Amino acid sequence: AIGVSFANRITQPILQLAQGAKSIASGNLDHRISVVSQNEVGILAGEFNQMAAKLKESYSNLEQKVEERTSQLLRAERLAALGELAAEVAHEINNPLGGLRNFASMLENEPENISQTKKYATLMLEGLKRVEMIVKRLLTFSRPYTLHIAENNINTIVNSSLEFIEHRIEPDHVLIQKEFNDFLPPVFVDADHISQALINIMVNALDSMPSGGKLTIKTDTCKKHGECVTVFVTDTGCGISEGIVDKIFEPFFTTKNKEGEKGLGMGLAISKRIIEDHHGKICIESKVGQGTTFSVCLPCRKRG
Numbered sequence: 001a002i003g004v005s006f007a008n009r010i011t012q013p014i015l016q017l018a019q020g021a022k023s024i025a026s027g028n029l030d031h032r033i034s035v036v037s038q039n040e041v042g043i044l045a046g047e048f049n050q051m052a053a054k055l056k057e058s059y060s061n062l063e064q065k066v067e068e069r070t071s072q073l074l075r076a077e078r079l080a081a082l083g084e085l086a087a088e089v090a091h092e093i094n095n096p097l098g099g100l101r102n103f104a105s106m107l108e109n110e111p112e113n114i115s116q117t118k119k120y121a122t123l124m125l126e127g128l129k130r131v132e133m134i135v136k137r138l139l140t141f142s143r144p145y146t147l148h149i150a151e152n153n154i155n156t157i158v159n160s161s162l163e164f165i166e167h168r169i170e171p172d173h174v175l176i177q178k179e180f181n182d183f184l185p186p187v188f189v190d191a192d193h194i195s196q197a198l199i200n201i202m203v204n205a206l207d208s209m210p211s212g213g214k215l216t217i218k219t220d221t222c223k224k225h226g227e228c229v230t231v232f233v234t235d236t237g238c239g240i241s242e243g244i245v246d247k248i249f250e251p252f253f254t255t256k257n258k259e260g261e262k263g264l265g266m267g268l269a270i271s272k273r274i275i276e277d278h279h280g281k282i283c284i285e286s287k288v289g290q291g292t293t294f295s296v297c298l299p300c301r302k303r304g
Contacts (some may be wrong), residue, residue, distance in 0.1 A: 030056070093131055096127040096128075096130045096131050096164060097127075097131070099123065099127050099163075099164040099165070099166075100124055100127045100128070102166070103120040103123055103124050103127070104124070106120055107120055107121075123163060123164070126160070127164065129192070130192060130195075130196065147190040147193060147277060147278070148190050148192075149188050149189060149190055149278075149302060150188070150189075150190070150191070151186040151187075151188060152186060152187055152188075152189055152191045152194075153184075153186060153187075154184060154186075154187050154219050154229050154231060154298065155180045155181075155182070155184070155219055156191075157187075157189075157191050157194055157195050157198065158178075158180070158198060158217055158219060158231060160191075160195055161195045161198040161199050161202065162176065162178075162202070162217070164195075164199055165199060165202050165203060165206065169206065169215075173212045174206060174209060174212055174213055174214065174215055175213075175214045175215070176214075176215050176217070177214060177215070177216045177217070178216075178217050178218075179216060179217070179218040179219070180217075180218070180219045181219050181220045181221070184219060184220070184221065184229050185229065185300045186300065187229050187298040187299065187300055188299055188300070188301060188302040189278050189280075189298055189299075190278070193274045193277075193278075194274065194275075194278065194298065196270070196271075196274060197270070197271035197274040197275055197296070198231065198233070198271075198296070200267035200268060200270055200271045201233045201267075201268070201271055201294050201296070202215065202217075202233060203267060204267055204268060205233055205234075205235035205237065205292065205294075206235075207237075208235050208237025208238050208239075208291075208292065209235055209236060209237040209238075213235060213236035213237055213291075214235070214236045215233070215234070215235050216232070216233075216234040216235075217231070217232070217233055217234075218231070218232040218234070219231050219232075220232070222297045224297070227299060227300050227301055228280070228281075228297040228298060228299055228300060229297070229298050229300055230295050230296065230297045230298075231295070231296045231298070232293055232294070232295050232296075233293065233294045233295075233296070234291060234292070234293040234294075235291050235292055235293075236290075236291040237291055237292060238288070238289065239286045239287050239288040239289055239290050239291055239292055240284070240286040240288070240292055241288050245284060245286060248268050248284070249268050249269055249272045249282075250269060275296055275298070278298060278299065279299050280296060280297050280298045280299060281296075281297045282294060282295070282296050282297075283295045283297075
């Protein structure tokens, strides 16, 4: 009995230390061990309690620092998002403004041409509507933009998009070739946003052909994804190397680094987001020196 009692007096404090260590490990930093003796085990228990107290203090300080760091990261993320959106707005407004400048110049040169005036007045109103839509997204950047999905003819959207980049195309410089399938089912998309995405892709294609070339726009049924219509945008430009193909949809990534070239690297990133928000897909095939083809697949049925 004496032996058992002696053993318990030794093992019990050790078991308390083990249980205390488990409790601390499980997150209970308030756990303390009763110090009932001044022997080695008692001293160890006291050291354990001091360690637990310091650990709790360090954890509290760490929690505060984590909260501060998290708050800083959230602020930085919001500023980055605002900066990205500001760059997007600057990029997106530039495209319709270029068209508006061209239309205004045409009207000024031929004010007596009534049919041309009506045509360009309509296009100018569409361009202003597009600018208004983009600016509204900046004002409400903390909320996702709203898509107005409706049944649309993809060929009509493509033609409308081409009209807005006519001012960038010189007939002797770039040849535009349209290969439309006139028997396609309608697509369920927001026409303004899809036009915005296509304009970005077409402008990117034109920029890849500074010495001239051919831009082919083709519409057809989708052979890969089903229940989709595909728009192919093919250029005969400089092409994209394998090393950067995976990066071209990243915000702010641009290959326009030469003197005189300006690019925010937002166009393709914006297009990708718009297309994916429509449950569509955008793919790319490119060979250096031979050109690039973007394929945009859009749904032929309404999705939630």
